[in-house]
Amino acid sequence: MKDPAEFKPSRFAIVGAGPVGCIVAAFLARGGYEVTLCDVVPALLTPALEPGIRLEGAENFQQKVTRTCLAIDDLAQYDPEVIFITVKANALPLIASAIEGFYKEGMYVISWQNGIDTELELTKAIGRSPVMRAVVNYGCGLVAPGHVRLPFHHPPHYLQELDPKSKGATLAITAALSRCGLTTESTDQIISMVWRKGVLNACMNPVCAMTGLTMNRAMNDPIVFQTVNALVKECIQVARANEINLGWDFYPNAIEYMSKAGDHKPSMLMDIEATRRTEVDFINGKFVEYGQRAGIDTPFNRTMLSLIKGLESGIESKKIR
Helix, strand or coil, rough: CCCHCCCCCCCCEEEECCCHHHHHHHHHHHHHCCCEEEEEHHHHHHHHHCCEEEEEEEEEEEEEECCECCCHHHHHHCCEEEEEEECCCHHHHHHHHHHCCCCCCCEEEEECCCCCHHHHHHHHHHHCCCCEEEECCCCEEEEECEEEEEEEEECCCCECCCCHHHHHHHHHHHHHHHHCCCCCEECHHHHHHHHHHHHHHHHHHHHHHCCCCCCHHHHHHHHHHHHHHHHHHHHHHHHHCCCCCCCHHHHHHHHHHCCCCCCCCHHHHHHHHCCCCCCCHHCCHHHHHHHHCCCCHHHHHHHHHHHEEEEEEEEHHHCCC
């Protein structure tokens, strides 16, 4: 058995050439690591090789990756030591199944995503030992394929292994990320961090997606804010009922943080505008699920879940026609 404490990764793969994945790929490639960027959409991959991924805003540089590929199965030939999953959470079952086909001991897979319990979807295929969960602190959007705008970047980012025996590998991966400028720290509080970010996502993402408002406009509209505020309180109630530690001062800090978000479109609004499926099942859907476990009604989250599902249904029916 390979010792995680001796792990020194040099070969990375990133699944997803959207803005989140492009950022990770660009930083790792700039740090001199071997980087394979994988996506099913060829147009998203082409600029990553020439002229290179371009980041602008809070970070400004351009960087080519080592190679690209169109299928997760193709990653096997490049023998990645670490695989970052940066796609929408609704694609996880298929991705996990594909990775299972070539997974081998000593490889690690990181859920570098929004949503609650995304890492657990990976464990269903490859177990807990190789799986890690991250919390990412940057806002981003795709201007064009390979061209990413970062309105903000607030490092550090955080990473935690699901199996304590993999701690050495976590430290090695955080060191590699930090070395190339994407400052990341190991933590033992990732669940609390995921839920804190999950509350913010559950409050802002569906409201902005339904109204078409940016975060700043939603927070400063007195009528819309009532819904945001009710969602915050409902999500906090669900978290506490499930013994998730958000911190005693989470509510005022959450309101203050969202109030300073600026004219940024959250990912769910960008998904709806681009006629893509959203991650609502892993955001509001999880608060509904955990509310049911604790015997708590979640009318605001249920409403947001059903409304976003309705939008998605309308998008799908248009595509069929």
